[in-house]
Amino acid sequence: MARDVKNTKEYEAEYGLSAHSSVRGPDTESRLTRSNIKNVIQFSVNQGDEATCVYVTTAKVCVYNVVGLGMNTTLTQEEKELLDRTTRLFKLRSDSALVDRDLNSLNITPETCSPKAYTLIVLFFYFYDWLRMNKIRCYYRPGPKIDLLDDKSEPYYSKIQSLFDFLKLTKKRAGAQFTSSGWIQGVTTALEPLVEPITWNMISVCTLNTPWSSGAPKFTSEQFQAFCRVIFEMTKKFKIILTLKGEMNEMLHDVMVVGIENGKMIISNSWGNEMDLVPTETLPLVELTLPNSTKSRWNAFQFTFLLPKISGFEHPLYYLKRQYYADDLDDLIFKITPYLDEMNERPLPQIDEELLTTLARDPSARIGGKRKLTKRRKLRRYTRFVRLRQ
Numbered sequence: 001m002a003r004d005v006k007n008t009k010e011y012e013a014e015y016g017l018s019a020h021s022s023v024r025g026p027d028t029e030s031r032l033t034r035s036n037i038k039n040v041i042q043f044s045v046n047q048g049d050e051a052t053c054v055y056v057t058t059a060k061v062c063v064y065n066v067v068g069l070g071m072n073t074t075l076t077q078e079e080k081e082l083l084d085r086t087t088r089l090f091k092l093r094s095d096s097a098l099v100d101r102d103l104n105s106l107n108i109t110p111e112t113c114s115p116k117a118y119t120l121i122v123l124f125f126y127f128y129d130w131l132r133m134n135k136i137r138c139y140y141r142p143g144p145k146i147d148l149l150d151d152k153s154e155p156y157y158s159k160i161q162s163l164f165d166f167l168k169l170t171k172k173r174a175g176a177q178f179t180s181s182g183w184i185q186g187v188t189t190a191l192e193p194l195v196e197p198i199t200w201n202m203i204s205v206c207t208l209n210t211p212w213s214s215g216a217p218k219f220t221s222e223q224f225q226a227f228c229r230v231i232f233e234m235t236k237k238f239k240i241i242l243t244l245k246g247e248m249n250e251m252l253h254d255v256m257v258v259g260i261e262n263g264k265m266i267i268s269n270s271w272g273n274e275m276d277l278v279p280t281e282t283l284p285l286v287e288l289t290l291p292n293s294t295k296s297r298w299n300a301f302q303f304t305f306l307l308p309k310i311s312g313f314e315h316p317l318y319y320l321k322r323q324y325y326a327d328d329l330d331d332l333i334f335k336i337t338p339y340l341d342e343m344n345e346r347p348l349p350q351i352d353e354e355l356l357t358t359l360a361r362d363p364s365a366r367i368g369g370k371r372k373l374t375k376r377r378k379l380r381r382y383t384r385f386v387r388l389r390q
Contacts, residue, residue: 003377014217015363034304045092045124047270054137056270057241057254058306064239066167067123067304071187071351079114086113092121103179104366115356118366122180126188136163142338144215146302146323157322165201168192178348182365186358190351196270198252199309201317205324205332207284209247217326224283228260230333231303235259240305242267244298246284253298255288311347315339 043055064073075083086108103109103121111120137155141147145243147280148156165171169188205227207219219227234240240257255276258266264277269288278286309316315338324332359365 001030044087044268044349045270052132053254053270055128055131057129058136059124059257060256060268061241061306062127062131062167063120065121065308066169066195067187068238069193069198069308069348070191071353073116073120075114075117075120079117081112082178083117086117086148092124109366110360115354117165118180118360119183119356122366123187124184126184130166130309131163134159135163136160140212142211143212144213145325146204146213160202167200168196168198170196172375176305180366181361182361182367185384186355186365187351190355194349194351195308197311199307201320201322201382202304202308203307203317203320203324203332203336204302204304205329206302207326208245208299213301213325214259219284219326219329221281221283223326223329225280226333227303228265228280230336230340231257231309232260233337234305237340238305238307239344240303242286242300243302243304244288245301247285247297247299253288257303310348313339313342315342330368339379 020191047053047056067073103118108118108121113121118173135151136152136159138159139153141149145264150156150159167207169192172185172188204211206216207227208226209216209218231240242255242257243249243373244253246253255270256268258268258275260266260280263281264279265283265286267276267286267288268280270274271288271291274289275288286298286300288298290296307317309318317336317339320332320335321328
């Protein structure tokens with residue numbers, strides 16, 4: 001059993017809490033088939049056997065919600081196809097040890113998947129590594145309304161504030177700890193003047209009556225449809241974290257809401273599958289596809305928005321609460337609608353994407369720090385490389 005799963009269960013036993021995203025993903029070694037919504041999201045990540053879905057999901061949301069403010073994160077169709085062909089050989093795994101995460105030796109380079117696609121991948125690991133290292137995950141205390149705690153049973157919002165500080169992109173990390181540190185620093189340094197003045201808000205909407213929200217009213221079908229209209233507008237600009245509760249148990253799992261099309265919610269999971277389409281009319285029921293094509297049934301429990309408060313914009317989010325329920329959904333819709341209208345209509349300054357081409361010409365930018373390997377680690381890295389090549 002993965003170490004953080006063990007720690008999660010020990011934490012639950014000690015404090016009587018349910019750990020956020022304590023689900024382990026199923027084995028996804030088998031080859032996945034294409035679907036008509038392939039490449040809606042730019043890349044997929046497999047969490048393997050580790051309880052890391054909250055880190056994977058939050059990292060992907062950070063890439064699109066933060067980096068997307070100052071850089072166009074959309075790939076062309078040609079870039080998407082190139083990235084897909086490249087990552088079929090090396091599926092991105094969140095359980096890859098840092099010492100094994102040499103993208104270049106696995107042929108994931110700016111040439112094989114385009115400079116922009118490569119940027120999205122290395123920035124995903126940039127956010128993911130920091131989130132996991134700092135344990136940016138929440139725990140729910142049983143009670144009538146949502147009460148979020150951190151891994152030390154303290155209020156979770158102190159952790160969130162540290163995340164908000166990190167999203168200013170001013171903190172630099174040593175290159176020996178992640179792939180392509182020079183590339184990451186080049187991009188974050190260019191983005192820094194654009195995102196550093198921005199402050200952030202995290203807004204959650206609880207839709208279920210659960211052990212951690214026993215006094216919360218359930219969403220009606222009409223409320224889900226009204227809320228999905230907000231999600232449709234939200235995902236024109238931002239991605240959303242969705243926490244799911246097991247239909248027949250108290251397990252929790254995080255996924256990312258990409259958007260809503262043709263009455264279906266598009267969900268990016270962390271089990272290696274490309275995408276799931278969930279009919280909005282079936283909410284709160286959410287069915288996720290397992291690698292063997294069977295369905296895993298969950299219920300939508302908590303939607304979380306990570307939103308910027310931008311100086312000079314008319315609707316700065318200061319009047320919104322952190323937590324909403326069915327009984328104040330109308331208030332949320334009334335207040336957030338003008339904010340979303342303005343965010344969708346007013347463009348923000350963008351970095352010059354020629355920077356990515358310049359970084360692609362610099363071999364040192366994609367290498368990162370050097371790390372001395374033991375014989376055992378060298379063998380493990382070589383074995384993994386050969387296995388992936390076969």
